Amino acid sequence: MLTPRTEDELAEMIRETNAPLRIQGGGTRGFDPGTADEVLTTSGLSGLELYEPGALTLVVKAGTPVAEVEAVLAAENQRLAFEPMDHRRLLGTSGEPTIGGVVAANVSGPRRVQAGACRDSLIGVRFVDGNGTVLKNGGRVMKNVTGYDLVKLACGSYGTLGVLTEVSFKVLPKNEATAVILINGQSARKAVQTMSKALASPYEITGAAYTPSGLDGHPVTMLRLEGFAASVTYRAEALTKALGDVGEIHIETDPERTKAGWEWVRDVHSLSDVAGDLWRISVKPSDAPDVLEAIDPKAYLLDWGGGLIWARMPSGTDVRQKMQGIGGHATCLQGRASRFHPQPETLATLSAGLRAKFDPKGILNPGVMA
Amino acid sequence: MEMPTPNSRILERKSRIVARLLTVLPADAVIHEEVETRAYECDALTAYKCPPLCAVLPASTEEVSAVLKICHEEGVPVVPRGSGTSLAGGALPTADSVILGVARMNEVLETDYDNRFIRVQTGRTNLSVTGAVEMDGFFYAPDPSSQLACAIAGNIAMNSGGAHCLKYGVTTNNLLGVKMVLMDGTVTEIGGAYLDSAGYDLLGLICGSEGQLGVVTEATLRILPKPEGARPVLMGFDSNEVAGACVSDIIKAGVLPVAIEFMDRPVIRATETFANAGYPDCEALLIVEVEGSEAEIDEQLGLIMEIARKHNPVELRESKSAEESAAIWLGRKSAFGAMGQINDYMCLDGTIPVSQLPYVLRRIGEMSKDYGLDVGNVFHAGDGNMHPLILFDANKPGDLETCEAFGAEILRLCVEVGGCLTGEHGVGIEKRDLMVDQFAPDDLEVQMKVKDVFDPKWLLNPSKVFPLEASEARRAH
Missing domain, CATH: 3.30.70.2190 (Alpha-Beta Plaits)
Structure with missing residues (x-):
């Protein structure tokens, strides 16, 4: 395993090799391993570079553990707005998730519906491309349209365009209070309608999820409100009124319980002990019930108001085949199917073209995203 | 500001090129008489003007594709244009280029409140996107000051912001999908009415690429419920x-x-x-x-x-x-009108880390004395996006040049304190030559390699964003 300690050392390693490398942060996200044998880990590139709470700006080295980043922010009552998930329990992996891994896979949690994805909070990157050239794009300011936005391109490129060494974020203040509106007994179709109605209200929903089998085994629709205490109380009441007759409603405001509940959603715990292939499906929210009918999963969770479906499928099911005629895309995280949704020809050609420019030797995560 | 010498082989072929364009567009969509092409000689950076070879106003994605295919075959540069409100010269033509205006494509194609998006043709103005959904309690968040006039096409090209982006983000944070035509005429779709797209984030790459990677003809935009007050x-x-x-x-x-x-x-x-x-x-x-x-x-x-x-x-x-x-x-x-009342002004757009505000304002004050030009500051303080307005007299010989030198020094200062040259207006021609102050040669080279992939012949808006000497080898065929 290669463990560079500095960006220069990393650049030199890449310059001097022609052998394929498997790029890894903490290795907890069960990335498609690709075809490379040699592992290159960024875990040696760790530490805080800059944190200005008054400017909502954080710059860290890519190998920094996510837990460390979150602790630094929490000390100033701030956080990463996009609520990255921890894949360990769901995927049965171990190790320490790194912030670079979060960026490489554009990992975003339930707050995606309101605060955006990882790519929306990311304002700067430094990385070493497949030539061993150190590159930077973006910076430490949140408004920047100078040149092409390679920050977005790097985010979610799974180490195939370069090895991240440093990432910069716009961070946000933590909320003072949370309320969760829990609606019992809805069908998936009814739940998506309820979530759409809530997300179209002015009450700033920061989480909208549905499980057909909550902690007590019954279906639950969950709507999260965050902010100052008085405001949260007001919005919870106003939203409940606006939703009308949707069934039995319970409002949970206990800080510990709401936190645990949304970690349960974020980390998809309800699917972790179910056998079968694991799929992550991104669709138009109103299409979610049709997708569920088409694929008939063993277990599932809806997040992002229905726009994100996590599903456990009988081993070997071709979810993409079953989804035909419905827009969106499906990623296979566990199972024999190819991990990434095949792209239309033009986009595949452009992507291959970009990859050839950033990694002409073809040594960065070959086989991944291909 | 220097622009490349027009390619005489293209100028000589003007009548042939116009004739070919007329085979795919109606006569009133091809503007080639000299008196008429003047309407497209500049954008809101009015200090620089040059009539194009001709201007075309396609009414559909198919027409855009047909136009680009012809220009690609003829080797003619194309300058895409939204409403022409760029303050950076993003839509400034060269004499040998075809202006491709999307103004005739302004339809709303789909509104979907359950899934909170609107799909529009990109010639539609920013404000009229909100106009199409506000009676139902929704709005489109990015709100550049020119929102009454500016088109979504230009917003995407420049990744436009506005006063309210501290909370709602800029264009890239509110764009879900596009239909785009590549320079060779290929039509492609990226993203869609869902929150994350498959594969590389090409949508994020397109947004803010200043019309150099493709012509966006349709956009799926996120709409948000209006706040109570x-x-x-x-x-x-x-x-x-x-x-x-x-x-x-x-x-x-x-x-x-x-x-x-x-x-x-x-x-x-x-x-x-x-x-x-x-x-x-x-x-x-x-x-x-x-x-x-x-x-x-x-x-x-x-x-x-x-x-x-x-x-x-x-x-x-x-x-x-x-x-x-x-x-x-x-x-x-x-504020802008008030400053314009006093004199001509140049509006800058650098961003700085918020903590550097007092220092940067003090330095700008000192430079103002050195250059002998007054400057006023009005800006989005929450995100550090400054808009220094330098006053000058366009009729006074040398004043514009002094103003530009002063502006360049302010922008270098923004970069020096950890910020950037432009927060929401784009590079265009205005900040093109300052790019070397923000980017190392390798960082510029890799961006140009991205353009190589989308537009190998460098025909789309070729003389923008990158310093001319840096892009010369790629532009000269």
Whole structure:
């Protein structure tokens, strides 16, 4: 395993090799391993570079553990707005998730519906491309349209365009209070309608999820409100009124319980002990019930108001085949199917073209995203 | 600002190129008479003008594709144009280029409130996107000052922002999908009405690429439910440092205003003379706006004013009504007009880390004395996006050049303190030659390699963004 300690050392390693490398942060996200044998880990590139709470700006080295980043922010009552998930329990992996891994896979949690994805909070990157050239794009300011936005391109490129060494974020203040509106007994179709109605209200929903089998085994629709205490109380009441007759409603405001509940959603715990292939499906929210009918999963969770479906499928099911005629895309995280949704020809050609420019030797995560 | 010498082989073939374009477009969509092409000789950066070879106004994606295919075959550069409101020269033609305007493509194609998106043709203006959904309680968040006129196509090309992006983000954060035509005429779709797209984030790459990678003809945009209400508070301080510290304290306190606008004394005075908004005569003025229900607004403004009081404001005025809100915004909204009343001005757009505000403002003041040109500052303080307005006299020989040199020095200062050349206007031709101050050669080279992939012949808006000497080998065929 290669463990560079500095960006220069990393650049030199890449310059001097022609052998394929498997790029890894903490290795907890069960990335498609690709075809490379040699592992290159960024875990040696760790530490805080800059944190200005008054400017909502954080710059860290890519190998920094996510837990460390979150602790630094929490000390100033701030956080990463996009609520990255921890894949360990769901995927049965171990190790320490790194912030670079979060960026490489554009990992975003339930707050995606309101605060955006990882790519929306990311304002700067430094990385070493497949030539061993150190590159930077973006910076430490949140408004920047100078040149092409390679920050977005790097985010979610799974180490195939370069090895991240440093990432910069716009961070946000933590909320003072949370309320969760829990609606019992809805069908998936009814739940998506309820979530759409809530997300179209002015009450700033920061989480909208549905499980057909909550902690007590019954279906639950969950709507999260965050902010100052008085405001949260007001919005919870106003939203409940606006939703009308949707069934039995319970409002949970206990800080510990709401936190645990949304970690349960974020980390998809309800699917972790179910056998079968694991799929992550991104669709138009109103299409979610049709997708569920088409694929008939063993277990599932809806997040992002229905726009994100996590599903456990009988081993070997071709979810993409079953989804035909419905827009969106499906990623296979566990199972024999190819991990990434095949792209239309033009986009595949452009992507291959970009990859050839950033990694002409073809040594960065070959086989991944291909 | 230097532009490449027009390719004489293209100029000689003008009649043939126009004739070919007329085979795929109606006669009124191909503008080639010299008197008429003048309408497309510049954008809002009016200091630079050059009529194009011709201008075309396609009415559909198919027509855009047909036009690009012909231009690709003929080796003619194409300059895409939204409404021509770029302050950076993004839509400035060269004599050997075809202007491709999307103004005739302004339809709403689909609105979907359940899934909270709208799909439009990109010639539609920014404000009319909100106009199409506001009766149902929704809005499109990015709000550049030119929103009455500017087109979504240009917003995507420049990744436009606005006063409210502190909370809602800029164009790239509100764009879900596009239909785009590549330079060779290939039509492709990226993303869609869902929150994350498959594969590389090409949508993020397209947004802000200044019309150099493709022509976007349709856009799927995220729309948001309108907040229940919004109200600002105005605060005056007797130094820029104190106002800057107040901004930082507000942000640290956990309130997230939708806008924090900053004006300095020259701008305050100019707007008072011009619009009579009733602003206090002080060194620095902040307008902080929050959203929510009446009670939520009261709570947030209360907290903000409590923070402001610790900084001994010379004035603290909370809006209690729509009329008072309008009065507070009046001066800010007329700031550019007010400065224009005094003289010609150049509007800069650098972004700096918020903590550097007082230092940068002081340095700009010192430079103003050195260059002998007045400057006013009005900007989005929450995100550090500055808009220094340098006053000059366009009729006075040498004044424009002095102004440009002054502007360049301010932008270099922005980069030096950890910021960037442009926060929301784009590079265009205006900041092209300063790119080497922000980017190392390798960082520029890799961006040009991205263009190589999308537009191998470098025909789309080729003389923009990159310094001419850096892109020369790629542009010369």
